[in-house]
Amino acid sequence: xxxxxxxxxxNIPYSPIRKLLPFEVEATKRGTKIYKLNIGQPDIxxxxxxxxxxxxxxxxxxxxxxxQGIPEFRKAVSDYYRSLDIPFEPDEIxxxxxxxxxxxxxxxSVANPGDEIIVFEPFxxxxxxxxxxxxxxxxxxxxxxxxxxxxxxxxEIERLITPSxxxxxxxxxxxxxxxxxxxxxxxxxASIANDNNLFIISDEVYREFSYSGEIPPSIMSxxxxxxxxxxxxxxxxxxxxxxxxxxxxATKNKDIYDAVLRFGQARLCPATxxxxxxxxxxxxxxxxxxxxxxxxxIRRDAIYEGLMKIPNVVCQKPSGAFYIMAQLxxxxxxxxxxxxxxxxxFEGETVMVSPxxxxxxxxxxGKQEIRLAYVLEEEKCTRAMELLAIAVEKxxxxxxx
Amino acid sequence: xxxxxxxxxxNIPYSPIRKLLPFEVEATKRGTKIYKLNIGQPDIxxxxxxxxxxxxxxxxxxxxxxxQGIPEFRKAVSDYYRSLDIPFEPDEIxxxxxxxxxxxxxxxSVANPGDEIIVFEPFxxxxxxxxxxxxxxxxxxxxxxxxxxxxxxxxEIERLITPSxxxxxxxxxxxxxxxxxxxxxxxxxASIANDNNLFIISDEVYREFSYSGEIPPSIMSxxxxxxxxxxxxxxxxxxxxxxxxxxxxATKNKDIYDAVLRFGQARLCPATxxxxxxxxxxxxxxxxxxxxxxxxxIRRDAIYEGLMKIPNVVCQKPSGAFYIMAQLxxxxxxxxxxxxxxxxxFEGETVMVSPxxxxxxxxxxGKQEIRLAYVLEEEKCTRAMELLAIAVEKxxxxxxx
Numbered sequence: 001x002x003x004x005x006x007x008x009x010x011n012i013p014y015s016p017i018r019k020l021l022p023f024e025v026e027a028t029k030r031g032t033k034i035y036k037l038n039i040g041q042p043d044i045x046x047x048x049x050x051x052x053x054x055x056x057x058x059x060x061x062x063x064x065x066x067x068q069g070i071p072e073f074r075k076a077v078s079d080y081y082r083s084l085d086i087p088f089e090p091d092e093i094x095x096x097x098x099x100x101x102x103x104x105x106x107x108x109s110v111a112n113p114g115d116e117i118i119v120f121e122p123f124x125x126x127x128x129x130x131x132x133x134x135x136x137x138x139x140x141x142x143x144x145x146x147x148x149x150x151x152x153x154x155x156e157i158e159r160l161i162t163p164s165x166x167x168x169x170x171x172x173x174x175x176x177x178x179x180x181x182x183x184x185x186x187x188x189x190a191s192i193a194n195d196n197n198l199f200i201i202s203d204e205v206y207r208e209f210s211y212s213g214e215i216p217p218s219i220m221s222x223x224x225x226x227x228x229x230x231x232x233x234x235x236x237x238x239x240x241x242x243x244x245x246x247x248x249x250a251t252k253n254k255d256i257y258d259a260v261l262r263f264g265q266a267r268l269c270p271a272t273x274x275x276x277x278x279x280x281x282x283x284x285x286x287x288x289x290x291x292x293x294x295x296x297x298i299r300r301d302a303i304y305e306g307l308m309k310i311p312n313v314v315c316q317k318p319s320g321a322f323y324i325m326a327q328l329x330x331x332x333x334x335x336x337x338x339x340x341x342x343x344x345x346f347e348g349e350t351v352m353v354s355p356x357x358x359x360x361x362x363x364x365x366g367k368q369e370i371r372l373a374y375v376l377e378e379e380k381c382t383r384a385m386e387l388l389a390i391a392v393e394k395x396x397x398x399x400x401x
Numbered sequence: 402x403x404x405x406x407x408x409x410x411x412n413i414p415y416s417p418i419r420k421l422l423p424f425e426v427e428a429t430k431r432g433t434k435i436y437k438l439n440i441g442q443p444d445i446x447x448x449x450x451x452x453x454x455x456x457x458x459x460x461x462x463x464x465x466x467x468x469q470g471i472p473e474f475r476k477a478v479s480d481y482y483r484s485l486d487i488p489f490e491p492d493e494i495x496x497x498x499x500x501x502x503x504x505x506x507x508x509x510s511v512a513n514p515g516d517e518i519i520v521f522e523p524f525x526x527x528x529x530x531x532x533x534x535x536x537x538x539x540x541x542x543x544x545x546x547x548x549x550x551x552x553x554x555x556x557e558i559e560r561l562i563t564p565s566x567x568x569x570x571x572x573x574x575x576x577x578x579x580x581x582x583x584x585x586x587x588x589x590x591a592s593i594a595n596d597n598n599l600f601i602i603s604d605e606v607y608r609e610f611s612y613s614g615e616i617p618p619s620i621m622s623x624x625x626x627x628x629x630x631x632x633x634x635x636x637x638x639x640x641x642x643x644x645x646x647x648x649x650x651a652t653k654n655k656d657i658y659d660a661v662l663r664f665g666q667a668r669l670c671p672a673t674x675x676x677x678x679x680x681x682x683x684x685x686x687x688x689x690x691x692x693x694x695x696x697x698x699i700r701r702d703a704i705y706e707g708l709m710k711i712p713n714v715v716c717q718k719p720s721g722a723f724y725i726m727a728q729l730x731x732x733x734x735x736x737x738x739x740x741x742x743x744x745x746x747f748e749g750e751t752v753m754v755s756p757x758x759x760x761x762x763x764x765x766x767g768k769q770e771i772r773l774a775y776v777l778e779e780e781k782c783t784r785a786m787e788l789l790a791i792a793v794e795k796x797x798x799x800x801x802x
Contacts, residue, residue, distance in 0.1 A: 001598045003629045006567070009510040009660035018468065018666050039465070046463040054674055055456025062447040062644040064440070067419065097498055097646070100668040109410040113514045113536050129667020135514050135536050166407070197402045228404045243463040243673035245498070259410035265419050266530020267501040271672050272644035273455055 012132045016125050016334075016358025023341035024352060032345045035384035037303075037372040038337075038352040040175060040322065044240040044292060049280035054273050065269040068261055069095020069248070073275040076282035077233070077248055083286065084207075086220045088231075088250045094260050095248050095270045099205045099234035100126065102249035106230045107134040109259045110199045111166040117201070118160050119169040120151070122176050122325055122359035122366055124203070127169065139165070140361040145327055145369070148316040149177035151185045154192055161192075167199035168192060173206040173216055176359050176371040177325045178300075178318020180210050183217045190222035199256075200225055205234040205247070206321040208289045211297045216320060226252045237322075239281040240292075244274040296322050299374040299381050306385020307372075310392055325356060327369050328392055331400050333357055336391075337370065339399060344391050351384045351391065413533045417526050417735075417759025424742035425753060433746050436785035438704075438773040439738070439753040441576060441724065445641040445693060450681035455674050466673045468665040470496020470649070474676040477683035478634070478649055484687065485608075487621045489632075489651045495661050496649050496671045500606045500635035501527065503650035507631045508535040510660045511600045512567040518602070519561050520570040521552070523577050523726055523760035523767055525604070528570065540566070541762040546728055546770070549717040550578035552586045555593050562593075568600035569593060574607040574617055577760050577772040578726045579701075579719020581611050584618045591623035600657075601626055604633040606648070607722040609690045612698045617721060627653045638723075640682040641693075645675040697723050700775040700782050707786020708773075711793055726757060728770050729793055732801050734758055737792075738771065740800060745792050752785045752792065 017039050027034055068074065074090040081088040096102040103126075111117060113135035119127060121140040131138045139160050143149040151157070157168075170189055172181035181189075193200045202219035210216045219229045234247035251257055303324060304317045312329035330336045333355035340350050356369025374381055418440055428435055469475065475491040482489045497503040504527075512518060514536035520528060522541040532539045540561050544550040552558070558569075571590055573582035582590075594601045603620035611617045620630045635648035652658050704725060705718045713730035731737045734756035741751050757770025775782055 003598055003600055003654075005656055005660055006509065006511055006513045006516070008513060009657070009664075012660065012663045012667075014663055015468075015666035041462075041464045043462060045461045050463070051456075051459055054459070055452075058452055058455070060446045061442075061444060062451070062642050063442045064643045067416075098669065104668075108407065108534065110407055112407045112409060115407070126667045126669070129664070133509065133534070133664070133667065197404055199404055241463050242465045243670065245670070245672045253404075255406055256410070259406055259413065262413045262415055263410075263530070263534070265416035266413075266527045266534065267505075268499065268527070269644065269646070271646045271675055273674065274672055 008132050012129060017354050020337060020341060020352065023338055027341045027350065031348065033349040035349065035351045035376060035380055035387065037374065037376065037384055038354045040237065040373045040375065041242055042237065042240040042322070042375045043377070044295070046241045047239060047281055047284060047288065049284065050239070050241060050277040053277040053280045057276055058273055062272060065272045065275065067264040067269050069093070069270060070272065070275050072279045076279045080282045081250070084215060086218050092252055092257060093248050093250050094257065094264060095246065095275055097247070097270050098236060098245045099203065099232050099247040100130070102232045102247050103127065103201070103203070104130045104133050105249060105260045105263045106201045106232065107131065107136055108263055109256050110201070111136045114164065115166045116162060116164045117167045117169050118157065118165060119361070121361055122356065124171060124175045125358045128361065138361050142360070142362055142365060143177070145314050145316065145325060149174065149179040149325070151181065151188055154188045157192055158196065161196050165196070165198060167201050169201045169203070170219070171203035173209050173320025175206065175321050176323045178321045178323050180212070180216045180320035183221060186217045186219055186222050189219065190225045193225050193228055199228050199230060201230045201232065203232040205232065205237055208238055208293065209296060209322055210320040211293065211300060212319055228253065230256060235278050235281055241281065244277060246270060246274045246278045296374065298378050299376070302378045302381040303372055303374045303385060306382055306388070309385070310389045322374050324372050324374070325359070325369050326372065330368055330392065330395060332367050333370050336395055339395060340391055344394065346387055346390050349387055351387045409533050413530060418755050421738060421742060421753065424739055428742045428751065432749065434750040436750065436752045436777060436781055436788065438775065438777065438785055439755045441638065441774045441776065442643055443638065443641040443723070443776045444778070445696070447642045448640060448682055448685060448689065450685065451640070451642060451645070451678040454678040454681045458677055459674055463673060466670040466676065468670050469662055470494070470671060471673065471676050473680045477680045481683045482651070485616060487619050493653055493658060494649050494651045495658065495665060496647065496676055498648070498671050499637060499646045500604065500633050500648040501531070503633045503648050504528065504602070504604070505531045505534055506650060506661045506664045507602045507633065508532065508537055509664055510657050511602070512537040515565065516567045517563060517565045518568045518570050519558065519566060520762070522762055523757065525572060525576045526759045529762065539762050543761070543763055543766060544578070546715050546717065546726060550575065550580040550726070552582065552589055555589045558593055559597065562597050566597070566599060568602050570602045570604070571620070572604035574610050574721025576607065576722050577724045579722045579724050581613070581617045581721035584622060587618045587620055587623050590620065591626045594626050594629055600629050600631060602631045602633065606633065606635040606638055609639055609694065610697060610723055611721040612694065612701060613720055629654065631657060636679050636682055642682065645678060647671060647675045647679045697775065699779050700777070703779045703782040704773055704775045704786060707783055707789070710786070711790045723775050725773050725775070726760070726770050727773065731769055731793065731796060733768050734771050737796055740796060741792055745795065747788055747791050750788055752788045
């Protein structure tokens with residue numbers, strides 16, 4: 001008799017971003033050069049102090065650390081927040097294993113199995129994975145590319161609220177759309193949460209990646225929701241340290257903090273060395289971000305201008321993060337993204353993109369869309385968009401016909 | 402209106418091991434010297450190659466690694482297993498964030514919310530936390546100190562099986578009892594699993610800590626369950642690297658491996674640097690373990706002999722891990738463990754222990770028991786047991802009377 005897996009084990013999908021990996025491997029073996037715009041993996045070097053901390057400052061016995069993170073890390077993150085007028089104390093900050101774990105703990109803390117959390121789609125695909133971990137249902141509100149993926153009137157969102165709704169999950173600057181919510185949009189979220197007694201989970205890991213010259217508003221700009229806001233954060237993108245797996249949750253709600261601490265005790269602690277490394281990053285001068293922002297801004301322009309040269313592309317110039325969702329004149333983003341790796345190449349080169357459907361919870365949505373992460377240098381971005389233009393034309397005439 | 406937490410957030414307990422922390426802090430402030438036998442935090446130095454790897458061999462961009470772990474790590478773990486005649490290939494090994502995450506992913510993969518997993522109590526307290534994460538129920542079979550915490554006849558265990566039972570969770574060498582299951586006991590587990598179509602989750606993180614001179618049998622000694630066995634492992638205790646948060650899951654069941662990979666994709670990857678460090682540890686000569694084992698064996702004897710001098714203590718000399726569960730002539734281990742920190746001291750010294758009840762799922766069990774982790778040098782263990790003897794006497798005459 002064959003032993004049977006759980007339903008959730010059968011149902012949890014492959015990461016739509018990572019499932020193209022085998023085709024990438026094959027294409028690379030064939031000698032094809034691939035411009036990888038499929039994953040939010042910056043090419044910016046991790047700042048040197050991080051590595052220095054890992055090499056030098058460790059105790060002889062690398063023991064368990066505190067479940068909420070080492071005090072130095074929580075103080076450094078608090079200082080960072082205060083420099084941005086986000087008033088979190090060290091004891092309101094919980095170190096987590098990436099933003100990933102912060103999201104999972106937030107889900108566990110606000111919702112029981114079967115409960116609902118409202119989320120704006122398209123959204124970061126791994127939200128779905130954490131929803132499976134926690135057994136909760138993500139209820140999507142679909143934002144529109146022609147509207148720049150901004151929020152609708154509050155009544156539109158409130159239509160989704162049921163007795164099972166426990167929280168709204170928002171991400172600004174947004175992965176995958178690049179949209180930055182305004183203060184007015186934060187006010188909309190706050191008033192919905194207050195009037196319907198919901199938590200707000202605010203994913204702000206892309207805070208520094210805003211190209212308007214202004215710092216994007218945090219949910220903490222809304223004092224009326226200080227007791228119902230849970231901020232998700234991470235050093236992965238901020239300091240190009242994805243492989244460190246250090247993030248944090250921050251909340252002024254003491255009950256939530258206490259629950260998250262208890263959830264955290266089960267898994268003992270985040271890695272000690274990486275927290276020490278993260279301290280050195282948070283202690284860096286903020287001018288670091290100016291340099292990084294300028295670089296991404298140039299890349300964004302290159303990607304956007306390249307996309308605009310492709311006929312029948314629908315997208316808006318993103319104002320934050322390092323992603324763009326673009327609607328292409330294709331039938332199916334999944335087939336197209338795979339075809340780019342298996343069948344297409346031009347002068348020995350191709351481009352790797354993320355299919356759009358994986359960023360939607362609503363079946364059928366996003367089929368014509370792709371997400372691009374502009375994590376390569378300007379000329380590579382420009383070249384990648386030239387390849388994409390050729391590929392779209394070829395796909396339309398040879399595959400879709 | 403006050404926003405409400407989830408039931409699981411309200412209900413998840415503080416770690417019974419970690420909840421004494423505030424009293425420890427206070428005692429330390431008063432200048433009391435504390436022999437900390439409460440937590441499985443070895444004092445053995447983390448081997449130097451680990452730190453060297455962290456300091457040297459990192460890429461300039463610390464990017465995401467593969468969700469299943471870097472190839473070098475999976476190969477090193479496979480080689481380690483093969484050296485012990487445990488036949489796991491690299492592609493049967495999934496790197497995880499400590500043994501903690503391996504357990505969580507195993508729970509998610511075999512059971513749906515509300516399903517049951519049979520576990521032998523007393524058990525590692527954090528199993529309860531992962532059960533809350535996954536929404537599953539741990540159904541305990543109570544092992545007896547007078548029986549050396551060994552398994553009963555299989556019919557006794559099978560009595561607990563219901564249609565909701567999906568797996569048996571076993572840990573050998575055991576935390577908290579120190580018991581090592583024999584090949585015959587592994588056969589019992591295997592036959593129960595086969596006859597009742599269950600998975601076996603086998604926590605083998607203490608594999609090297611066996612004082613009989615023989616390597617403790619792995620569940621993989623039972624070829625009949627190769628397709629239903631999930632092995633949990635970690636470098637935390639093996640190499641005194643608790644703060645690295647590197648573990649692994651290993652299974653020959655391809656469906657489970659595939660599900661765990663998909664669960665793993667949601668959280669992206671374990672820390673890259675620590676995996677590189679772990680490779681250097683797994684590449685070390687096995688003679689390292691001989692030294693460590695000898696050291697722990699001496700400590701075990703010191704603790705056991707010390708305990709035997711206390712009247713009315715019930716315990717058996719543990720044959721593995723670095724823990725001992727001892728039944729003391731006290732009314733309540735929770736009160737006693739707290740009292741040791743808040744009220745007791747002898748010549749300015751006291752001892753910190755873990756209350757036994759937290760290691761049981763059955764209410765009321767383990768109240769007279771404590772768990773000691775012999776993670777200090779011999780003379781410190783001896784002194785700690787002298788203090789414990791004095792404390793028990795004082796507690797009985799001054800508090801319990």
